[in-house]
Amino acid sequence: MADVMPIKTPAEQALSAAFAAARATLPGKDVVDALRQAAFERFDAAGLPHRRVEEWKYTDLRALMREARPLAGPAGAKPARGIANVLSGVEADLVAIVNGRYEPSWSGAKPSDPDVTLTELFQFVADNPDYKLGQVPGGNDPAYWLNTAFMSGGVALRVKRGAAVAKPIHIAHVFAGDAAAAMYPRSVVIVEPGAHLTLIESFSGPEGLDYQVNSALELVIDEGACVDHIKVGCDGGSALRVSTLGVTVGGKANYRDFAFTIGGAVVRNQTFVRFTGEGSEGFIDGASLLKGRQHVDNTLVVNHSAGGCVSRERFKSVLDGESHGIFQGKIVVEPHAQKTDGKMMTRALLLSDEAEADNKPELEIFADDVQCGHGATAGALDPMLKFYLMSRGIPASEAEALLIQAFVGGVVEEIAHAGMREALMLAALKWLRSR
């Protein structure tokens, strides 16, 4: 059967026009122009992903993204009220990416640790011809191609071999326009052998503006390194965001990831992880607290291309109102990746009859000596639990709050950084009180 070329949607037409108009002026022309062009061509041929694209089955971007917003312009002055307030109590070195560009004036001083180098993205690409953008997994995805085509800036962080960076580094993505626009930040984080880093990524923006974010982060974890990546989505309630995370994990490394999502109208966190060396561990967790008509999709592909690695994926969502929570998780074990131990668990707590949870776990195992499994549950609060609490004198609303808090707490407690654990638990409590 011949491929049928569908009629382009207004959003796709706008993206084509925007690319043609902006290509000459997008930053990093001398180093990434060919890369942009190739990525755009791939995107243009495929169009926005829709429900018949299996990987995007539950997040029909063609339907959800009616219009493509114009590219965001440079930001003004840093607001006095601060950014990513959920994390205001967490001490970290702040790296602000505003409207898709690195803004030193919004950021803190350069990272306090001398073993960390921070470079503007295109400067980094120019200085490091050996580093090819997009070599991490996840490159075969239309949202990622779009990010590559339009990438507007970001940073590259390199943590020196063996360094133990004590203070977390916080890459804060902020939309700060007065009218809805689109931003395409791209950052690169390289953690050299044996180094330790806690990396926080946040996404925030104003309420009421249907701005669009398409971000990508390349995370390279070298042998024996230890990386904790915590992503906090607290976008404004009308925002549409797609974030692609590509990770390579070298041998004997320890990688922890946590995706916490509380904001945004439509959010897709897509994470692609590849274990390239033996004896590593990956703990990839997440929690979403959704209400109204929020749509949040956590999609995860974990590829064991080296043997003897352990991966654990645990995602929980609390769904109120008419919200829609999606978890797609795939564990791939390549033929030679023996002794792989991979387990995936997803649980959704439905607080209303109109809320919807979709879980799609997949295992693709090509090796014969592995332990892999997955489990998924979705359901309302257990009435027997609620009765037990009430029979002890705890009123209904307080009993519910306590049980939801416990449900979320069960996974938030896995975050190693105490300050982040507290900040996210506090955000969850605030969410509960606002119900």
Place this chain on the structure above:
Amino acid sequence: MPLLEIKNLHVEIEGKKILKGLNLTVEEGQVAAIMGPNGSGKSTLAYVLSGKDNYEVAEGEVLLDGENILDMAPDERAAKGVFLAFQYPVEVPGVPTMTFLRTALNAQRKQRGEGELSTPEFLKLVRETSKYLNIDQEMLRRSVNVGFSGGEKKRNEILQMAVLQPRLAVLDETDSGLDIDALKVVADGVNRLRSAERSMIVITHYQRLLNYIVPDVVHVMARGKVVKTGGKELALELEASGYAQFTDEAA
């Protein structure tokens, strides 16, 4: 005045009649045993007293201190002093036992218009009680009943009872799943809580528990009613003769 008066109570679950005109009076300070064959409605009575939903009261009254409690939510009843020690205590993942106890106690005190108990007072109360119930501090830090053995769960129920100091404690098959040593510990915990102001309803299938918690009165339930009432010696008679005499009547 009796603490509890149940008058002509009819209760259905999903259209099935379980309690069929039950009458029961428990005096203040009294320990009343309720014995009866399986399916006689003992556990239903326990749940109806504490306010579990899905139990439809078709007729009758339950008066606590002369006040009908049937329209009250479980938490309101608890604040009035009703406590149910569950036959199968529920696991509450993610809620540490200590947090649970404190939240429950303060919620009850708040409903009664009393101030919160100070932290030292609360800790003292928990420490003293947990000591004689053989509950160690590690257990108090763990999530309520999660990973607890059968005996630990039952001891935890009695701990909650001791902290919440109810006026009417309903113990539903507290002996089930306990070996003799665990049973003694639990019974000892219950006996310490006996007082002139506190009444207890001890529901059990077997007489064994009543050797350790000696009742003031024994009621026999069958087919959704109290069919016989007597002194503690009635329990021994039942142990010898069985429940057949009560169930046969239904045939």
